[in-house]
Amino acid sequence: MSPRHDPAAVVQRQLDAYNARDIDALMATYAEDVEHYEFPSTLVAKGANDVRARLAVRLQESDLHARLLGRTVMGNLVIDHEIVTRDFPEGLGTIEMIAMYEVTGNRISRGWFKFGEKRMM
Template sequence: MSGPAGIVQRQLDAYNARDIHAFIACWADDAQYFEHPSTLLAEGAEQIRERHVARFQEPDLHGKLVQRMVVGNMVVDQEEVTRNFPEGKGQLDVIAIYEIANGKIAKAWFKMGARTLLR
């Protein structure tokens, strides 16, 4: 897979492998990471890296791709994400919107659903 979808897939694969180096390689040095619609959570690859170092320590971390849509340089993923929350293992639905520029993720917006604890 190549183009914008390939970049986003490599990023998801690295996320699931908890490979911070491969994950950050998919992001532009000046990338912006937002909580949808406009809350800036991290600016630049280093801040994005810092956000994910602790998350990548979670033993059950996994993003399952439900569906993907690509229009030009924009990729929209629907995912089911498994995480280890303070209150226990759980899942949440996520919509991720990626803007690709020069072969890297330049901007990303994330809309998180409610947490559901797994029993």
């Protein structure tokens, strides 16, 4: 499997673009009809335009950074366990997150996000 079509490589490009706050590189990892869900089934964004709008706001946070704790790959599903540093309305903090991505071809077609405890710094 070429790195371009390797699901883990696609998700790693997504994570790298997120941490670089590069919206164009980030969106290049998503399918046009991508769907994002708050785990397990609450649709929060449908289509690349919705996802771009949501992420563009997030990428404005000066302290934004996702630290990968672990990754599991099974076929075209990639599950990342992360600690994300964020500029929350109440101040700087971190939140634990599980992100599960379904990769179709060389793009992320669906993502599910489960958030853990928010910790203020």
